[in-house]
Amino acid sequence: MRDEVDGLVEAWRTERPDLDVEPLQVLSRVSRLARHLDRARRSVFAEHDLEPWEFDVLAELRRSGAPYELSPGRLLRATLVTSGTMTNRIDRLAEDGLVRRLPDPADRRGVLVRLTDEGRERVDAALADLLRYEESLLGVLGPTERDRLAALLRTVLAPLDEPN
The missing domain is CATH 1.10.10.10 (Winged helix-like DNA-binding domain superfamily/Winged helix DNA-binding domain)
Structure with a gap:
């Protein structure tokens, strides 16, 4: 199974092999998940006029x-x-x-x-x-x-x- 972060990490490894981009494996996923959750929360709350x-x-x-x-x-x-x-x-x-x-x-x-x-x-x-x-x-x-x-x-x- 692959996600958007896999492509992002691969691209950074190619472009910046001098950097350890391993933290992106976790934190970019946490960040993307937070954005998805924020959108879902807003949608759910809007259904309740909040x-x-x-x-x-x-x-x-x-x-x-x-x-x-x-x-x-x-x-x-x-x-x-x-x-x-x-x-x-x-x-x-x-x-x-x-x-x-x-x-x-x-x-x-x-x-x-x-x-x-x-x-x-x-x-x-x-x-x-x-x-x-x-x-x-x-x-x-x-x-x-x-x-x-x-x-x-x-x-x-x-x-x-x-x-x-």
């Missing part, structure tokens, strides 16, 4: 457990955006009826962002469709291969995810 960033915020709230509420600060740390960006995102989600702002009982000046029933239904449906697609992608791998691939990717990714 942008990827909307799904990310709603999913973070949904994963937090009942009553599905978090502070804006917690949301921005989880989604890796600035305070101003998160404020705009919460505003848009509130306008669409997917979240509500509530006073924070532990901080009179603070607010909590709570997932509405509509927000929960939308994120749950989008997640179910996304997982069906992702399962179809991984169907070519057996359980042991999936576990091994996940472990290898974790080994590469974990140091990158560590806070600076």
Whole structure:
């Protein structure tokens, strides 16, 4: 079995025999897979009238457990955006009826962002469709291969995810 990366690596080996292009064997495939996944995510989320960033915020709230509420600060740390960006995102989600702002009982000046029933239904449906697609992608791998691939990717990714 051959893929696009095989041709890319062969061409670089011919044109630049002085370089070790072996990292391309893995990382070009990871990059191409990420682009395919991004396109699929956008398509799945669009079917549920969601942008990827909307799904990310709603999913973070949904994963937090009942009553599905978090502070804006917690949301921005989880989604890796600035305070101003998160404020705009919460505003848009509130306008669409997917979240509500509530006073924070532990901080009179603070607010909590709570997932509405509509927000929960939308994120749950989008997640179910996304997982069906992702399962179809991984169907070519057996359980042991999936576990091994996940472990290898974790080994590469974990140091990158560590806070600076």
